Amino acid sequence: MDSTLLSLILPEGLxxxxxxxxxxxxxxxxxxxxxERNIQPKEFTSEKLISKxxxxxxxxxxxxxxxxxxxxKLKRRKWMI
Structure with a gap:
Protein backbone atom coordinates (compact mmCIF):
# COMPACT_ATOMS: atom_id res chain seq x y z
CA MET A 1 0.00 0.00 0.00
CA ASP A 2 1.28 3.46 -0.83
CA SER A 3 2.68 5.23 2.25
CA THR A 4 0.75 8.42 1.45
CA LEU A 5 -2.54 6.53 1.34
CA LEU A 6 -1.63 4.64 4.50
CA SER A 7 -0.93 7.90 6.37
CA LEU A 8 -4.45 9.11 5.44
CA ILE A 9 -6.08 5.98 6.91
CA LEU A 10 -3.99 5.59 10.08
CA PRO A 11 -3.95 7.94 13.07
CA GLU A 12 -1.55 10.86 12.69
CA GLY A 13 2.11 9.97 13.17
CA LEU A 14 1.59 6.20 13.34
CA GLU A 36 7.19 -1.23 14.55
CA ARG A 37 10.00 -0.12 12.26
CA ASN A 38 13.57 -0.95 13.23
CA ILE A 39 14.31 2.64 14.26
CA GLN A 40 16.18 3.22 17.50
CA PRO A 41 14.24 5.46 19.94
CA LYS A 42 15.56 9.04 20.04
CA GLU A 43 16.01 8.89 23.83
CA PHE A 44 18.68 6.18 23.38
CA THR A 45 20.74 7.49 20.45
CA SER A 46 23.90 7.53 22.59
CA GLU A 47 23.50 3.81 23.47
CA LYS A 48 23.98 0.69 21.37
CA LEU A 49 20.54 -0.97 21.21
CA ILE A 50 19.67 -4.27 19.57
CA SER A 51 16.17 -5.27 18.49
CA LYS A 52 15.34 -8.65 20.07
CA LYS A 73 -3.05 -4.89 15.47
CA LEU A 74 0.26 -3.44 16.66
CA LYS A 75 3.54 -5.27 17.29
CA ARG A 76 6.19 -3.25 19.17
CA ARG A 77 9.87 -4.14 19.23
CA LYS A 78 11.83 -5.30 22.28
CA TRP A 79 15.06 -3.32 22.64
CA MET A 80 18.06 -4.64 24.56
CA ILE A 81 21.19 -2.73 25.60
Whole structure:
Protein backbone atom coordinates (compact mmCIF):
# COMPACT_ATOMS: atom_id res chain seq x y z
CA MET A 1 0.00 0.00 0.00
CA ASP A 2 1.28 3.46 -0.83
CA SER A 3 2.68 5.23 2.25
CA THR A 4 0.75 8.42 1.45
CA LEU A 5 -2.54 6.53 1.34
CA LEU A 6 -1.63 4.64 4.50
CA SER A 7 -0.93 7.90 6.37
CA LEU A 8 -4.45 9.11 5.44
CA ILE A 9 -6.08 5.98 6.91
CA LEU A 10 -3.99 5.59 10.08
CA PRO A 11 -3.95 7.94 13.07
CA GLU A 12 -1.55 10.86 12.69
CA GLY A 13 2.11 9.97 13.17
CA LEU A 14 1.59 6.20 13.34
CA UNK A 15 2.93 5.53 9.84
CA UNK A 16 6.25 7.16 10.84
CA UNK A 17 6.97 4.41 13.39
CA UNK A 18 5.04 1.41 12.03
CA UNK A 19 4.96 -0.35 8.67
CA UNK A 20 2.08 -2.28 7.17
CA UNK A 21 2.35 -6.06 7.53
CA UNK A 22 -1.05 -7.17 6.18
CA UNK A 23 -4.74 -6.29 5.99
CA UNK A 24 -7.63 -8.72 6.57
CA UNK A 25 -11.40 -8.53 6.36
CA UNK A 26 -12.94 -10.91 8.90
CA UNK A 27 -16.67 -11.11 9.68
CA UNK A 28 -17.49 -7.57 8.49
CA UNK A 29 -14.48 -5.99 10.26
CA UNK A 30 -11.14 -4.70 9.00
CA UNK A 31 -7.90 -5.77 10.67
CA UNK A 32 -4.77 -3.78 9.86
CA UNK A 33 -1.55 -5.44 11.07
CA UNK A 34 1.39 -3.12 11.77
CA UNK A 35 4.96 -3.81 12.93
CA GLU A 36 7.19 -1.23 14.55
CA ARG A 37 10.00 -0.12 12.26
CA ASN A 38 13.57 -0.95 13.23
CA ILE A 39 14.31 2.64 14.26
CA GLN A 40 16.18 3.22 17.50
CA PRO A 41 14.24 5.46 19.94
CA LYS A 42 15.56 9.04 20.04
CA GLU A 43 16.01 8.89 23.83
CA PHE A 44 18.68 6.18 23.38
CA THR A 45 20.74 7.49 20.45
CA SER A 46 23.90 7.53 22.59
CA GLU A 47 23.50 3.81 23.47
CA LYS A 48 23.98 0.69 21.37
CA LEU A 49 20.54 -0.97 21.21
CA ILE A 50 19.67 -4.27 19.57
CA SER A 51 16.17 -5.27 18.49
CA LYS A 52 15.34 -8.65 20.07
CA UNK A 53 11.96 -9.61 18.61
CA UNK A 54 8.52 -8.24 19.43
CA UNK A 55 6.19 -7.89 22.40
CA UNK A 56 2.79 -9.58 22.21
CA UNK A 57 0.45 -7.99 19.68
CA UNK A 58 -2.05 -5.47 20.99
CA UNK A 59 -5.38 -4.55 19.42
CA UNK A 60 -6.65 -0.97 19.17
CA UNK A 61 -10.13 -0.15 17.92
CA UNK A 62 -10.02 2.69 15.42
CA UNK A 63 -12.71 4.70 13.60
CA UNK A 64 -14.86 2.63 11.22
CA UNK A 65 -13.87 2.39 7.56
CA UNK A 66 -16.77 2.33 5.10
CA UNK A 67 -19.19 1.51 7.91
CA UNK A 68 -17.22 -1.51 9.20
CA UNK A 69 -15.32 -1.69 12.50
CA UNK A 70 -11.56 -1.26 12.11
CA UNK A 71 -8.95 -2.77 14.42
CA UNK A 72 -5.24 -1.94 14.44
CA LYS A 73 -3.05 -4.89 15.47
CA LEU A 74 0.26 -3.44 16.66
CA LYS A 75 3.54 -5.27 17.29
CA ARG A 76 6.19 -3.25 19.17
CA ARG A 77 9.87 -4.14 19.23
CA LYS A 78 11.83 -5.30 22.28
CA TRP A 79 15.06 -3.32 22.64
CA MET A 80 18.06 -4.64 24.56
CA ILE A 81 21.19 -2.73 25.60
Missing amino acids: SEYFELDKVETVSDSYYIYLQ GFFDEISVRDFPLRGKPCFL
